[in-house]
Amino acid sequence: MRFTKISLSNRFPLILLLLILNLSLGCGKVVKGPEPTIPEANAGEDQTVFVDYQCQLDGSLSTGNLAVYLWRIKTLPSGAPSPTITSSDAPKAYFTPTKLGTYEFELELSNVLGISTDEVKITIVPFYAPSIEAGSCGICSHLQSHDGETDEDLDRNAQMISEIGAEFVRFDFDWKDIEPEDDKFSYAKYENIIAKLDQINLKVLGILDYGNTWSDPTTGDIKEINRFADYALNTVKHFKSDVKFWQIWNEPNNETFWANPSAENYTKLLKAAYAAIKQADPDAVAILGGLVGNGRDEVYLYGRLFAKANFLPDIYTKGGKDYFDVASIHPYNFATDINSTASIEAAINDAQTIMSNNGDGGKELWITELGPLYFPQEPNFLTTEVYTETEVADWLNLIYTDLRAKCSKLFWYEFRDYPGEFSVFNLEPNWEGLVKSDYTTKEAYAVYKNMLK
Incomplete structure (x- = not known):
């Protein structure tokens, strides 16, 4: 340069004009x-x-x-x-x-x-597609929050995830933590997490997500979207040597994570964030934000819009095809039969059909979240129907056995039970983990571990 x-x-x-203005206004x-x-x-x-x-x-x-x-x-x-x-x-x-x-x-x-x-x-x-590493089994863990609240929690979660043989761990790189003020970046917390995961050879799927106290990119405003893209560029660049897999938002068709879900606004963000990721690291793999359901059907859960209709087809209609390397779904609402995976397989087929119909049949489809949301082990304020640890463990073995050939990677949600009470005031399920909140292992933990031997 x-x-x-x-x-x-x-x-x-110009200097003379400024001096004149300064003198004329100087009477006060x-x-x-x-x-x-x-x-x-x-x-x-x-x-x-x-x-x-x-x-x-x-x-x-x-x-x-x-x-x-x-x-x-x-x-x-x-x-x-x-x-x-x-x-x-x-x-x-x-x-x-x-x-x-x-x-x-x-x-x-x-x-x-x-x-x-x-x-x-x-x-x-010229553009080139990145290579995607082999490996089918991942785990979701909130290492940036309650699963890594202390160094002891972080060490324990990381070590136990490593011991079961998981190849990937997925967690949020929360924008508001990383860039609390415009253009002021803080990576210390995430550097600590990555350093510990590097020691045990766990690969990371980082989620670039959520709004900030000073910016909301979900409105479709291009200035705010470029602010999000700037955070994505700087974050991917900062962790370029350690993290090669990045997901662009989490569940953008779910109003819990994107107010008034809009495929048009998400596609705008997707385009800007994808370009930013590739500018920071051309070899990075960019994953579509995991869409609840099959990407097509409308779903309500607990009275809230859990999945907006036709979200994946609309992403293609809005020109999003060339702005993700891997597609992703979270087919929770199809995982309601503890003895069968037929509905989940149908959801995978539905998403793959949409992809193929839009010239994207060659892309991989991942399930970046799936867990026993509908199979609580204790009664709660919504249901008295409960399932045993054995039933959930058998279902885990069933989905990994049956779905491994259907999707390239499957991330179990989640590693550790949410350490809070599930109530009308807190709709965060606290039964989906392989271990309890106190790290007591469940039967599903042993099944996952034995499955990967």
Whole structure:
């Protein structure tokens, strides 16, 4: 990259105007505001990205108070049309390359003290699909929250998950934890988790999810979606050497996790987040947010919209086909017969049919959550029907035996029982784990362990 500073002489009229304004307004009480500082533009590192996917230009390392940002195109690949630069007056801007070759951009930073410019080169290459590791068995665990509340809890969960032979562990990389303020990232908690999982060779499926106190990307507003994509880009880049599997949101067709579920708004987020993941790590595998049910049928549970109708077909209609490497469902509402997997297999077939009808038959389909939601071992305020540990353990063995050939990976939900009371005020089931909240193992724990020997 090249860095230049330009003299102040061509900014003299601007300086004079500001001095006049300052004198004319100076008759009242003087309130001292921020002082300008000399601008220094930093257009970021040169990058290589895929053609036809949005690319972020990042000038956030620039310095200079009260400075104006301006991104502009300097050179294009031969024959390339000039792309539109979105947010060209902000530290982070976006464009979508449509031609192979090298694009060069200039960032200008200016204020009353001067002008600074810097250039960045973006090399555009053909898209390639990532390789997907073998292995079919995963576990969901809330290592970022109650399963990792203390170092002792984290160590115990990680070690016990490793002992049963699970190949993957799935958990949230919660946006509000990682970026509590705009452009202020904190990874210490997740670095600690990853370090412990690396020691026992557990692969991670990280979920990039949920809104923030200062941003809601579910509304479809492109500015907020790009903020989410920025979090995704920085997070994937930060953990590039350790995490290769990323899921874009959790259950976006479920109103518990996405207010007023909208396939159109989710597809907008999917496109931006997928491009961000690939910009950060071209070899990363991006997984569709696990859709409750089969991706097509409407489902209500406990009086809430558990799955909006036609969500997966609508993702394709809105152009989402090329923005996930793996599809994913959570067919809970089809897992109601403890003696059969026929309904679950039908849900898998339904989702795969939708994929095939949209030219996506070659993609893998994963079940990233499935557990005994409908098989409580104790009565609760909703039902008096209960199931024994043996019945649940036998069902676990049944689903892994029957479904292994139907879907590429299956993640059991969850490893440890939720350590809270299930009630009308807290609809978080507390019976789905392989172990109880006090880490006492259930029969299903031994079955899972023996199944993977």
